[in-house]
Amino acid sequence: MSKRTENSSAVYQIVNERTLQFYIGSAKDFETRYGRVHDWTKHKNSRLKQDAIAGDKFIYCKIQDCASLVEALCMEQWWLDFYVMNGVWDCLYNRNKFVWKCRPDNTGRKCSEEQKAKISAATKIAMNKQAVKARTIAAQKEAAGKPETRARNSAAQKVAQNRPEVKARNSIAQKEAQNRPEVRAKKSTAQRAALSKPEVRARMSAAQKIAMNKQEVRAKISAGQKIASSKPEVKAKRSAAQKKAQNRLEVLAKNSGEMNVHSKLTNVSVCEIRTKYATGEASMGAMAKEYGVSGKTIYNVIKRRTWKLI
16 A cells, blocks of 8 residues: 555545535545545444435545645634634534544544644644645635625625624714714715705705695694794794884885875975974964874974984
8 A cells, every 4th residue: 555645635525415515524645534435324423424324425525635634634624614604504514613622633532732732833834834825815715706605605794784783883883983073074075065066956956845845744834833933032032023124214214204105294295394383484283284184293293203204
């Protein structure tokens, strides 16, 4: 029999032809690992063994060549981690997610703490080699680029994002990010730029008109106006504004003198009354009879309590 070499180490896969479930393992010599054994009913994995006893057939295949047994163990752990992260752990026969807790030398002996430390140190050395890194990156890219892998990743992400604790964390992170000054400044600038566009203004105006024409919106606005107008402070402000408006010169000019529909005097008659009184031609009573007004009206005209603009 030929002597075993380190170059024959590999990570292998045992696939159930009926269920497509598979087992991931590593071997120091891939060719002789199961080259002589075709009776899968004697396999150490209980689940695989039961399926074999039930009559299922299996395929033994290599999925990655390795330079040494240590590298094969490392890559076996990588493949197990890969399937765990992609949510397909249930498709594996493997029960344990960690290679170091199983049987790394496949001799039936469990690892001691000292052996675990040695294996961990050897793993770090092996994983830091450029050739191993290159093969690992290439295998990751190839696996990640498969449609089924992408679909599983997308499904796993959706499931993870729908968890309450994940939603709560995302919500808190979003609120913290939105409250940052630089984010607010960017949003404000973007909103101003967007609102300044003619098409955006036209759409907003059309939407506002449609919304304002709805019966429920009109009813709400009317009710709100009534409540607001009944407040004492609103009434006081309105009264002050009305008085201020009425005392403006342009308002007085529109509502006084000949512009007042109830006025019996004219600008000419007012000038005559004041002239006659100043020269002593007529008394207030005589001018009241002459112009058909009361004496008080003549008195107010002379004292400029009325007709102030003349």
